[in-house]
Amino acid sequence: MAVLKANIREIVAEHGFAAPVHVTRPTMPPLADYFDLLAEVWPTGSISNGGALHQRLEERLGEYLGAGHVSLFGNGTSALIAALQSLDVAGGEVITTPFTFAATAHAIHFSGATPVFADVGVDSVNVDPDRIEACIGPKTKAILPVHLYGMPCDTGGIQAVADRHGLPVVYDAAHAFGVRVGGRSILLEGDLSVISFHATKPFSTVEGGAVVSRTSAAHDVMESLKNFGLSDGGEIVAPGVNGKMNELEAAFGLLQLDSIDEEIDLRRSLAMMYRSELEDVPGIACLPEPSGVDWNGAYFPVFVDADRFGMTRDELQGILERCNVFARSYFYPTCNRFPCYAQEPSANPGGLVNAERWSARVLCLPMYGMLEYGAVSAIAGIIRWLQTNG
């Protein structure tokens, strides 16, 4: 590392934050409003299994997202498991990206299938359609791309591959709440899309998620699979998880939905500021705001080229941490490196060089609606200072 210990003490003393700045934090709805919503359900005692607020949230989300049939879940992972289950992937293979959160690969595991990793692009953090096609074999049951950081996949290219091979596509849209391409919800791509409403996401139900289906028949299957495989007729028709969202979470979501546009606007402004403050820093690359896309500011990753920046991603992360800034290497390592998947033929890092390179360099900087512009400026300032004085 080029930065001397004395310099680090200097930067920490001069630019360190008094209070921790986390990589993200939820915008909390007014507690009094939350109380008012709960006062509606408290006397009924109906606090899970599709209560009144749950139904209201499902309807309002359907309208807001403009994207078909919404099935709420207790978290994005159980939603992803159910989505894959509905496509009968058990015993087969599902092609996905290695550059994603662990839940993507784990959902394939829990649906009884094997993950097959296809590399992402040189210029895109998302899985490459040609690499998907190269992975297709007789056991392939489905394709599971991820709109990483809310950045849209090449959905046209992916659909063309899927159509050529008659394969269904489930989008892991955990990061893609509210993203529109040419004014059209990205959740309308593929056969199913799965969103996450975890507390770290722009829209949150604390823990939660949803499957967005194209048809009411597919929606009915989701309703069953999130409730132990229980059919409308009261019979167990398949193994199903407990994927139910409760009223405490639905109430939180209803209030978050009231301010979601403002939250996303704030995030995009902060992202613009990061980009403008960091664009001329050698060795630091930001992802451009995708054109024609209503992006949601889900994350703000930068990619550290150690040779040009003068220190590695881990070194930068460590110094930021000493300054009380808790940036995170989302997502490192790539899923093909996990011991549970590393023995798969497709997990060989030699075939996943783009994903490995993005992942080795990534650092997600703090990003949330309540983050102050001054904080963004100060964080960018630390990074600039390190490059100049490193």
Added chain:
Amino acid sequence: MAVLKANIREIVAEHGFAAPVHVTRPTMPPLADYFDLLAEVWPTGSISNGGALHQRLEERLGEYLGAGHVSLFGNGTSALIAALQSLDVAGGEVITTPFTFAATAHAIHFSGATPVFADVGVDSVNVDPDRIEACIGPKTKAILPVHLYGMPCDTGGIQAVADRHGLPVVYDAAHAFGVRVGGRSILLEGDLSVISFHATKPFSTVEGGAVVSRTSAAHDVMESLKNFGLSDGGEIVAPGVNGKMNELEAAFGLLQLDSIDEEIDLRRSLAMMYRSELEDVPGIACLPEPSGVDWNGAYFPVFVDADRFGMTRDELQGILERCNVFARSYFYPTCNRFPCYAQEPSANPGGLVNAERWSARVLCLPMYGMLEYGAVSAIAGIIRWLQTNG
């Protein structure tokens, strides 16, 4: 059916309830107290992933249950999946009872193993140790008995079988919150116990559950498996679900814990009343209060002998429903009847005659702390009337 339509109209008119009486309902904590607890966490923004209330609930439950290390989960099913996963059951067989809720068998499925069904007793709703032993084969990885309705299994008999064959035992203690045998928590039996905190249970976090481990090492494995398999060191060491309980749920649980002893006392009193009002009704059998056991009144099942009672369980359930009493056939059908398990050799109903008989007869009557004595008396009155006038 022996009861004429005219009689049914009479009983409905005379004994029907004005408002629906559900099989169970949660005792809601005072909303103002709930608000006060949330006011502690709201400003912090730490609302999932092991927040302050989550930690407090985990500690208080450990003390209350007197049963080792408690790992909170988002629901009992994900807790059960993680418990089984920790025993490396994938690819093998897990012996369980067919007379249980679907989640028991499904958890085996999602842990990558195959359920093997062993019959329950003639005089016990729980799995029979001898029948477990007869099911043990080279692929057996674990035993998963259920303390159905909070009624203790023959834990001594089961442990003897487990010890003879060197097999671990996970108790599905979904119904057994707070149950003690000879003053000792039943959650101390076997290697792991899994509790449910669903809204239908005596103690609830709306949705929730826990794994109770014997050792801190086993507890650490649970903490990892409920968080995507992430280790303390920040590495993914195994496939793991999202099994996290959030602060909204933990706050609910903390308040429920304040009144749990009262809730259980009320339930046991209601059960005594049901038993006393129904003991002389031909064709209606109740489970006796188990001796030497601090039972928790989780459910109040009765078993209908159609020949002696004069109508079937389903007919009785239908008439009660017309009286606005929503009794439930927990658990019918038995899990071996589900299409997803029916092809297993052990699923043959011919080998599970006791489970099939209990299940065909069972009807769980309304049971919850706030249920009025008068309602119990009236429900029992309808059942007595039907037997007499049927």
